[in-house]
Amino acid sequence: MSEILFRDRRLEQVWEKLQRGERLLLDDGKLLFASNDLIAIGKMAHAVQSRRSGDAVYFVLNQKIEPTNVCVLSCKFCTFAKKPGAPDAYEMTIESILAKLTPAIHEVHITGGLHPEWEWKYYLDMVREIKKRFPNIDVKAFTAVEIDFFHKKFKLPIEEVLIQLKDAGVRTMPGGGAEIFSERVRKLLFNQKIGAKTWFEVHKIAHRLGIPTNSTILYGHVETIEERLLHMLKLREAQDETGGFLTFIPLAFQPGETGIKPRDQFTSAIDDLKMIAVSRLMLDNFPHIKAYWVMLTEEVASVALNFGADDMDGTVGGERIAHDAGALSPATLAKEQLIKIIKDAGKIPVERDVYYNPLEVHRSNIIGKIPYLNSVPFYEKLEKRQFRILPVVPRRMGLLAEKNQIDAGLFSLADYLHQQDRFDLLGYCIATRDQVRSVMLFSNHGWRDLEGKVIGIVDDTATSVKLLAVLLEKKFGVRAIFRRMHSGINDYSKFDAVLLIGDEALRRARSGLADFELVFDLATEWYDWQKLPFVFAVWAMRNDLPEAAKAELKVVLKRALERGEEDLGEVGQLHAKQLGLTSEAAKEYLEGFTYRLGERECEAINVFTNFMKEVQATVS
Ligand code: SF4
Structure with a gap:
């Protein structure tokens, strides 16, 4: 987080706590209210706000x-x-x-x-x-x-x-x-x-x-x-x-x-x-x-x-x-x-x-930021330069990109494929090796018993829902009914199974989701079947951006990932704390991903794209 000049030195202990991701207690709150160092208090709050909501x-x-x-x-x-x-x-x-x-x-x-x-x-x-x-x-x-x-x-x-x-x-x-x-x-x-x-x-x-x-x-x-x-x-x-x-x-x-x-x-x-x-x-x-x-x-x-x-x-x-x-x-x-x-x-x-x-979105020069732990290595050290950062879940990023309201970002693979004539790949991705731990199906039925069952699909997902459809139809030969749920809390009791992604899936994979006995990792199911990684998201930028902006993006993204990868535990630390994870657990989770598009990732994209064309499932 940024440097803050404290006129009231008592506030430094509060700032240190915040930088370590620790919770403030009643006495910290009293100190903040008692202090006249309004600007420093505002700067601390602004730093915390920016971590959550970008710009x-x-x-x-x-x-x-x-x-x-x-x-x-x-x-x-x-x-x-x-x-x-x-x-x-x-x-x-x-x-x-x-x-x-x-x-x-x-x-x-x-x-x-x-x-x-x-x-x-x-x-x-x-x-x-x-x-x-x-x-x-x-x-x-x-x-x-x-x-x-x-x-x-x-x-x-x-x-x-x-x-x-x-x-x-x-x-x-x-x-x-x-x-x-x-x-x-x-x-x-x-x-x-x-x-x-x-x-x-x-x-x-x-x-x-x-x-x-x-x-x-x-x-x-x-x-x-x-x-x-x-x-x-x-x-x-x-x-x-x-x-x-x-x-x-x-x-x-x-x-x-x-x-x-x-x-x-x-x-x-x-x-x-x-x-x-x-x-x-x-x-x-x-x-x-x-x-x-x-x-x-x-x-x-x-x-x-x-x-x-x-x-x-x-x-x-x-x-x-x-x-x-x-x-x-x-x-x-x-x-x-x-x-x-x-x-x-x-x-x-x-x-x-x-x-x-x-x-x-009523402003230009926007980089979309997937607000999940798995994306932290790209964004934690990203210099914004002329751009501003908008945290947005994968499906919503795709919808905004369709309206030309996102200039670059880590796009859900399905959204990128849908708009690839307008976007250039940047060579980076979020790809799994053999498991993901944050794209999970919670179910009361085994895969082959999901025929005709109602699956709740969290609103955030664009690619994971397609992967689920491919697995159901092509790997297991069954067809289920997909119903969208809104982001965040939901009443899951009316569904036979539920697809969650991102931090919520990661959290629920550890704590379990009440009333669902089985948990499936979609990337594991894919790997066991195809012996390939799975690419959930790719970095891309609008191909009509000015050349100078494109060049700048390439430089800052490369540098951001190199710096992010230096210590995955450290870059994931604050985010992981909010999920109740230690920095060691965050490091282990982040090490499970591949962040660069290589030959195997490109092969996996081709195989998946062909399957996607064949599945019929729709989400209502
Ligand atoms: S409950 Fe009635 S009286 Fe009380 S604030 Fe609301 S409108 Fe006013």
Whole structure:
């Protein structure tokens, strides 16, 4: 990681821990909050963020819908809720909700008051109608407070509430509701709302059902620094258990007419930036930290992109809760303006979907980075020069390359073959010898018993799914049904077998996947059959890049791999730690790959390409 000049020398011990990949503890967090060395804190958070998200900053074209402000509760800080019959109370019909949506957006974010009279069917119909009219819009809906309200009001178990909402079309859940996991603060400010216990119960059930969720903290009111940190540590512990949180969103309290603080007592920009940075440093297992510009203001959110945040939320049409409480930012930030803010921060504006899959990249000179341990030898020491780095799973890299939004990268073999007229090979690859350990089929059936069975295919894969089809059809003579699962957590119980790749497969190969008894390594199956290596990915660059850029790429890639190979244990160390692997285990795993395209690898590509042309399997 980069060098940092510390004015507050006490922070050096925190930086050393981070460089060793060690977890920060409560006392480290207290030290960070107590320190005035804001720039050094921001630089540490930025270094950690860059390891995770490269140069990417995500945003989504979204619409916020608050179907009603009628609420049975009266939380002290809330100026949005009204009692039934109040002159400014409102209730939206499904038609009026649909009228606010357009096919151009990718996400609708639904939260609102707890209405005393609406029926359960109304909520399900709301989600179903949105999906019916706008199949491409993902629904992020209902906080844990609302889920708990539905559970009590409609006398349904929490699990059943979530199953029915998922079946209706809910994809993810927002993170609000508990505000801050402190009983002291809850009793003081929002004693009618659910506490940490119920909030975590709801989120953990959602994760078990394959519904990823988000998480928030409301800070800047009466909470202590220790309460902020304990909130983060509780989330980190839950994330270790489920892996189902997508992002953490520090929400700055908006005093407005809430009566909790005078109207002009907004959090300071220094506090906001420190909150973002400390969140990034403490929550080492969270993929994303969001700078929610609606509450932070555009200016602070923009600086936050170099203080550990990698997400700006979105265009947020229709947001009212924060603005009713006095948030200062413009209510809707147009897409072009978001792109400009992100570019001005030196980052790549990445339009995403609700799962953080990149949909559009709004910048040129992009190198795609496969974010798995097996790719570390290429990327750990890579000099970016004129390029920026976008971490992206193999299949998504292929889709972006089709739109000319990736200039070079380690492409999945299938994607390269599909676009080889537009790309030049660079002579490097990820190829196995006789096993891979990170492309695994978890199954309850032997290979020949998979005929007609349903196999869940993780969304990330482009080549591994083809290898699976080739093995099933050509080696074992059976044909299965392939169904795509989204990236990350899933409910695997409805599948007969599941194909996982990358770090998740590596982790699961060691710990096992609940309810699946058999585990097959696809590269081993291939080797036993063909006595050839298997090439999963190849380095390639667009053949219309300027010659100078091509030459530069060749030089930096060669140098990066040579330096990476000097000590595979060392380059894989930080990444491996996140997976619970020692550097020795990482070294052993990385030594199992071949990184240069040789004769045997080219022969393997030819054999596989011919098989691929013959298989019929499709993924639905
Ligand atoms: S914060 Fe939510 S639950 Fe509390 S009063 Fe406002 S709308 Fe109702």
